Amino acid sequence: MPAIPSFGGLRGRGRDNRRPATAGAALPPPAPTRQPLSASVVDCGVYVGGRRQEGAWTHDEAIHAVRERGDGFVWIGLHEPTEEQIQGIADTFGLHELAVEDAVHAHQRPKLERYDDTLFMVFRTVRYVEHESPTTANEIVESGELMAFLGHDFIITVRHGSHSGLARLRRELDADPEQLEHGPSAVLHAIADHVVDHFLEVTDRIEDDIDEMEAEVFAPRTNVTSEQIYLFKREVLELRRAVSPLATPLRRLSEGYTRLVPEDVRSYFRNVHDHVTTVAERVEGFDEMLTTLVDATLGKLTLQLNTDMRKMNSDMRKITSWAAIIAVPTAIAGIYGMNFDYMPELGFKYGYPAVLAIILGLCLLLYRIFRKNDWL
Numbered sequence: 380m381p382a383i384p385s386f387g388g389l390r391g392r393g394r395d396n397r398r399p400a401t402a403g404a405a406l407p408p409p410a411p412t413r414q415p416l417s418a419s420v421v422d423c424g425v426y427v428g429g430r431r432q433e434g435a436w437t438h439d440e441a442i443h444a445v446r447e448r449g450d451g452f453v454w455i456g457l458h459e460p461t462e463e464q465i466q467g468i469a470d471t472f473g474l475h476e477l478a479v480e481d482a483v484h485a486h487q488r489p490k491l492e493r494y495d496d497t498l499f500m501v502f503r504t505v506r507y508v509e510h511e512s513p514t515t516a517n518e519i520v521e522s523g524e525l526m527a528f529l530g531h532d533f534i535i536t537v538r539h540g541s542h543s544g545l546a547r548l549r550r551e552l553d554a555d556p557e558q559l560e561h562g563p564s565a566v567l568h569a570i571a572d573h574v575v576d577h578f579l580e581v582t583d584r585i586e587d588d589i590d591e592m593e594a595e596v597f598a599p600r601t602n603v604t605s606e607q608i609y610l611f612k613r614e615v616l617e618l619r620r621a622v623s624p625l626a627t628p629l630r631r632l633s634e635g636y637t638r639l640v641p642e643d644v645r646s647y648f649r650n651v652h653d654h655v656t657t658v659a660e661r662v663e664g665f666d667e668m669l670t671t672l673v674d675a676t677l678g679k680l681t682l683q684l685n686t687d688m689r690k691m692n693s694d695m696r697k698i699t700s701w702a703a704i705i706a707v708p709t710a711i712a713g714i715y716g717m718n719f720d721y722m723p724e725l726g727f728k729y730g731y732p733a734v735l736a737i738i739l740g741l742c743l744l745l746y747r748i749f750r751k752n753d754w755l
Contacts, residue, residue: 419460422549427451429556438468445532452563453533456545460537468535473497474528482526485539488620491628491636498529498639500567500628502574503621504543507581513588514595514607519614520581522621525574527567529639534563536570548573564640571629571651578622578658585615586661589668596672596679605676612669619662626655700749707745708738 425432425441427450436444441453457465462483469479475494481487487501502525510516523540536545548569552558558565592611595603629652633645640648711734727733749755 419457419464421456421458421544421546423453423455424549424553425451425453426559429558429560431553438471442471442533451532454549454563454566455533455535456549457535457537459539465537472528472530472533472535474535475499478528482528482537485524485526487524487526489625489628491631493637496530496639498527498567498637500527500529502526502570502625504538504540504574505577505581505618505621506542507584513592513611514603517610519585519588519611520617522617525570527570529563529567531639532563534566545570545573561641561644564644567632567640568644568647568651571648574625575651575654575658578618579654581618582658582661582665585618585665589665589672593668593672596676603676605673605680608669608673608676612666612673615662615665615669619659619666622655622662623659626652626659629655696749696754700745700754703749704742704745707741711738 420438423436423438423441425434425436425444427445427448432451436453438453438455441455445451445453455468457468460483462479465479465483468474469476473495474497478492478494478497478499481499481501489503490501492499504523504525506521506523508516508518508521510519513519521540521542523538523543525539525543525545526537528535528537538544552566552569558569588611592603592608596608629648632640633649633652635642635645715734746755
């Protein structure tokens with residue numbers, strides 16, 4: 380995906396973006412003896428004026444400091460928390476119990492839900508699994524989940540899966556205070572953009588695999604089976620489940636679904652929505668292409684079976700023809716080998732050459748008949 384300009388480029392458009400003199404002042408660091416809530420908390424940061432404040436914060440200290448000051452927001456990252464681990468955070472930030480349950484148990488489709496003054500958004504993350512050939516791979520797309528709770532002064536991310544980490548994204552955002560200055564909705568946009576970027580990377584790699592599989596299917600001699608293509612279709616379906624449902628939540632965010640996303644940020648959600656739509660169309664094309672390859676494989680198999688049957692039938696006709704020709708001298712020789720005393724023509728002087736002539740004539744007649752009927 381092309382790089383999206385910093386939100387800072389939106390500043391100065393007919394409005395005063397100057398902050399009070401105290402906006403950039405650092406918050407006093409928390410007491411060093413306090414520790415994060417649990418091992419599920421990957422990171423807890425406080426941002427004021429777009430800049431991360433120093434110190435290790437607990438979720439209680441972070442939100443208390445922000446709300447006492449009346450400025451800034453909190454970003455908490457969780458990794459596969461249990462109900463007990465997330466309950467304290469849910470109570471502090473007023474998260475709805477249904478959304479918390481979804482965040483803990485995962486296995487959700489991409490969606491956007493509003494609970495009072497909090498948004499709950501679910502992303503499906505994907506990762507391309509390296510493999511030698513698409514015709515032999517058992518897994519091509521690995522999926523995970525990423526949830527986000529968005530409030531006026533906080534964003535809480537919950538991720539499931541080993542490949543959906545946000546550490547790199549957090550470092551990039553920490554280095555861009557002008558973007559974070561727009562609040563937690565800017566973080567939500569960055570997460571959506573990050574997820575869709577991975578969609579684009581995976582679709583590019585899958586497109587290469589489909590091209591390779593297509594070449595294998597139409598090669599003169601190939602071992603590609605319909606079962607292998609169906610397996611690939613299943614992986615594409617996994618990607619489709621992550622991409623297609625995300626278009627609606629992004630469109631709603633870009634159309635002013637909530638005041639938690641300001642107008643300046645909505646335009647960037649429209650950009651992400653456009654990219655998701657493009658990816659969804661490509662994935663739809665992948666599915667249609669794989670269906671075509673299945674039909675081509677089955678047609679090729681049917682043609683091969685028909686060819687084999689024709690060849691087998693031809694061989695059987697040849698064997699039958701030669702067996703019939705050989706049966707003529709065998710039958711005559713068998714009759715005159717019965718050693719009866721009174722058999723016709725036994726005393727005939729030219730009986731032997733006459734019998735040979737008859738055998739030869741009958742064999743030639745049968746040969747011509749079989750050749751005329753394309754049996755030989």
